[in-house]
Every structure is written in structure tokens, then in C-alpha cells.
Amino acid sequence: MTVINSNSAAMLTANSINQNDRAMTSTMERLSTGKRINSAADDAAGLAIATKMTAQVRGLDQAGRNANNATSMVQLADGAAEQISNILQRMREIVVQAADGSNSVSDRAVLDVEFKEAAEEIDRIVDVTEFNGKKLLNGDAGGIADSGEARVSFQIGANAGQKLTVDFGDFNLAAGAATGVGETYTIGVLNDLSGTGQPLTFNDGQGNSISVASTTYTNDAAGDAAQIAALQGAAGYSDLAYTVAATDPAGGLVWTAKEFGNTSFAATSSGSGTAIPADGSNAGPMGANISSYKTTGMGSDYDATLTAIDVSIGGVATQRATFGATMNRLEYAVDNLASSSLATATARGRIEDANYATETTSLARSQIIAQAGTAMLAQANQKSQSVLSLLQ
Secondary structure: OOOOOOOHHHHHHHHHHHHHHHHHHHHHHHHHHOEOOOOOOOOHHHHHHHHHHHHHHHHHHHHHHHHHHHHHHHHHHHHHHHHHHHHHHHHHHHHHHHOOOOOOHHHHHHHHHHHHHHHHHHHHHHHHOEEOOEEOOEOOOOOOOOOOOOEEEEEOOOOOOOEEEEEOOEOOHHHHOOOOEOOOEEOOEEEEOOOOOOOEEOEOOOOOEOEEOOOEEEEEOOEEEEEOOOOOOOOOOOOOOEEEEEEOHHHOOEEEEEEOOOOOOEEEOOOOOOOOEOOOOOOOOOOOOOHHHHOOOOOOOHHHHHHHHHHHHHHHHHHHHHHHHHHHHHHHHHHHHHHHHHHHHHHHHHHHEOOHHHHHHHHHHHHHHHHHHHHHHHHHHHHHHHHHHHHO
16 A cells, blocks of 8 residues: 555654664663663662662671771770780889898889889870770770770671670779679669569659669679669568669660569569679779789788789780780681672672673664664655655
8 A cells, every 4th residue: 555644664663763772872871881780670670689789798898997997996905905014024023123132121112113103104004095085995995984884896797786895904903803883773663574464663652763872793603693682662562672683784784673582573674884793703904903002112012912913914914815816806807808798799790780792792783773774764764755656
């Protein structure tokens, strides 16, 4: 049928040219960006997977930087601890020298001057050792000033909970002995778990929560436990005593309360603060309170002073061993993070990266088809002109 109003051949050719043009545009976009997936329309499932992998790669890379920062922080603490160890060694040497009977009273007085100055220097080093504004050796490395929390958690993984906790200790001369007394804790409402549904409220009878100022911590099979001998409750419970167990003291107390002498009558609540166990496990590297060395010197009982310094030297060495082991762990962690990041990035590349061999071939094909389509469109348009010969 010879017509001129509807040129089907030309319209078919034009439609093919438009489709080829879209394909060529997509190919050129991939070649210009280097990515196979430039929008969700290109590969919806692939985009979702690649996005999760991107989050993982960036998290792993940041965790690697965190681990390197942690290494620097621990190295700084270890360097300061090394100097403290050297000072303790010199103090011990002075005591050994002073204990010899060949020394006169004036000789020992001179030795005592150096001994006291050495002790002062230990506390000075503790006070000035900082990393990024955080004091490392005074027992506050894990929190704000005077927090009494020496443990620091480093985020060395891309996901939640992937942390490494390091106890930096307290190198103050006075912090070597355990106090056995915790901070002030306030216990609010304890929900009864015995089945009666009766809540237990520890207060003063007028709605004010009781503040426990002197909580003693002991170490038993259940872990660090807080024992409150006689905690007075509200009306109806005033003659009861409770035992409150605390778990993970350094991370904030989690109370588990039970009526004294009645294991079936349990209750739960929560508190916060830093627990100080009374079993001596919170003793600092010095092993005992030897702050008197700064004022009274080595004293006259040289054997006792030597014994105390030996304990301090051993405590500092143990803490330095912790630092050394931590640095090794962080080194392994950095290497593992780099390997994991590389593997994840490679897997992501297989999903979203453009294959230039394939895409350049596709571009050449599209360009040839575009040229051929343009030629055919011209032929289709020329075909309609043959109608004019019928009108002559």
C-alpha cells in the first residue's frame, strides 16, 4: 500500500535510533564514571549490596585508623611507664646504698634527698602524661577528670561491639592500695521478680531514694559483688536487708537485688558508677600506698622499703606487659582490618565497577548502529517521495 501520511519504516527506524541512543548514553556514562551501577535503575539489587559493602569498607578503614591511634596512645603510656620503672630502679639502688653501714648520717641524708625527689618525679610524670588531652596514667584514662576509670575501649572494628578494652592503670604513688569503698550509688525502684508483682522501692519513706555512700565490694564465685548489710526500705520492708550483686563494675553497675535470706524473692534495677572491689584487685601498679616516700623518704627500715619498691617494680613491669601485649594485638588488628577492607572492596568492585573491555565494545557497536540507523532513516524518508511520480 502506497501512502505518505504514515511512514511506518521511518517511525520504526526512528524508534530503533532512540533505543540505541539510550544504550549508548548509558555506556558512555559507565565509561566516564568507571562504574557499572550509576543509578538504582541500572541494578537495584546490586546497588543495595554494593552500598552495604561501601559502609563496611569505610568502617574497616576508619577502624584501622582508630587502631593506629590506639597504638600511639599505648606507646605513649608505655614510654612514660618505662621512665617510672627506671626511677624505681634508681630508688631501689639508693636504698641498697643507704642500708650499708659504711654510710654516715649525713651520707644517708643526702641519699634521702635524691630518694624523695625521685618519688616526686614519679607523680609528676603521672600528672603530665597525656594523649590528645587525656591523662593516661593517673587512673582517669577512660573518662573525664577524677572519674577513677582507667579502662579505655578502642573501636577497632567496623561494627558494633568490636572493641578492645585496655586498662591503663593508676601509677600514682598513693593509688597502689585498694580502698574497698565504692562511690555513691542511688538505688531506685526494684521490680519484684518473685511472681507477686509487688515493686520494692528503696527510699526514706517519703519518696526520696536512699543513697548508699559506703558500699563494700567483695570477690566471690559470682564475680564482683556489692553487699549492703542493712538497706532500709519503705513502709512494710523497713526490717529487711538486701544483698545487691553488681556485674561489670567498670562499665556501670547492673544491680541484681534479693531479699536477705530469701533467694526466691528477687528484684532487679540498675545503677551507675565505678565499683572498687575490696579484694585488692583494684590496687595500682605500685602495689601499696607509698606516697610517704615523697616527704619522709626511705625511712629507717630499709628492708621494708626494699620490699615495697620490689612490689612496685613488679607491678609496673606487669602493667608494661599489658601495654606490650596490647600493642601486639593492635598491630595484628591493623593488618587484619587492611586485609578485610581489601577483600571487601574487591568484592564490591565486581558488582559496581565497569568492565572497560565490555563497555568499549558496546560503545563501538552502538555508534555503528547509530550511523546505520541514521542512514536507514534517510532512506525511509526518501521512499515516500516516489509517490510524487504518480501525481505527474
